[in-house]
Amino acid sequence: MxxxxxxxxxxxxxxxxxxxxxxxxxxxxxxxxxxxxxxxxxxxxxxxxxxxxxxxxxxxxxxxxxxxxxxxxxxxxxxxxxxxxxxxxxxxxxxxxxxxxxxxxxxxxxxxxxxxxxxxxxxxxxxxxxxxxxxGQHEKMHLLQARIFGPLYLPFVGASYVITFTLQVLWTITLGGLLKLIGVRQKAYFRPPAHSAVGGFFGWIYYATPIELWAYATGNP
Known part of the structure; x- marks a missing residue:
């Protein structure tokens, strides 16, 4: 053809x-x-x-x-x-x-x-x-995820970000902040691993979502 x-x-x-x-x-x-x-x-x-x-x-x-x-x-x-x-x-x-x-x-x-x-x-x-x-990275995996989950994909991604954001904020202003204050932790917030495409406070929110954990686990096809 x-x-x-x-x-x-x-x-x-x-x-x-x-x-x-x-x-x-x-x-x-x-x-x-x-x-x-x-x-x-x-x-x-x-x-x-x-x-x-x-x-x-x-x-x-x-x-x-x-x-x-x-x-x-x-x-x-x-x-x-x-x-x-x-x-x-x-x-x-x-x-x-x-x-x-x-x-x-x-x-x-x-x-x-x-x-x-x-x-x-x-x-x-x-x-x-x-x-x-x-x-690069694992972008084709996100394409596959969307095709697998169909109309459930976007709501699932949105809910995942709400959950990881909430966990990050709660940890940072409570136990994480306390551990940082007494010198046990360098940062109050959760940090993503070095291979995450996004770092810092928002990096963990991004990395800890199920679709990203799944995608990073596939390597770099």
């Missing part, structure tokens, strides 16, 4: 599937989301996502893996795909440029950092299917 045909099919499938998924949500919810709104919103998103992923040739549709990735991203993992497409594009465009070479056949959309930008170079990030920095 030619690259051009794969790009065309990516746009076509992306344009057709999300409206149907949102229409199904509308019907299942008894019209909580108006059918017309569902079709229009799904079509607008699908066209935008399809064009971006298609032009970058993100999905290798000459393989079954590529088709599965595209269909999962547009159905079960659609909330993550929409979130990443909107937030990722609005954020990463300030730090990097879209990269076809790093997106081609990889199942995601990649921004590579511009010269002088540490974001995407020393700290990589993946939101849904949109990434900055490429496949």
């Amino acid at each position: 030619s690259k051009g045909l794969q790009s065309f099919l990516t746009v076509l499938v992306s344009l057709g599937v999300p409206p149907l998924v949102l229409l199904g949500v509308s019907l299942a919810s008894g019209g909580a989301l108006a059918p017309g709104v569902a079709l229009i919103a799904g079509g607008v998103f699908g066209l935008g996502y399809g064009l971006e992923a298609g032009l970058l040739r993100s999905y290798d549709l000459s393989t079954g893996v590529g088709w599965v990735g595209l269909i999962v991203d547009l159905t079960w993992s659609l909330p993550n795909t929409v979130f990443g497409f909107l937030i990722g594009n609005l954020t990463y465009v300030w730090f990097g440029n879209l990269s076809r070479s790093n997106s081609d056949g990889q199942g995601w959309i990649v921004f590579m950092p511009r010269p002088g930008s540490s974001f995407g170079r020393t700290v990589l990030q993946t939101l849904g299917t949109v990434n900055i920095g490429g496949a």
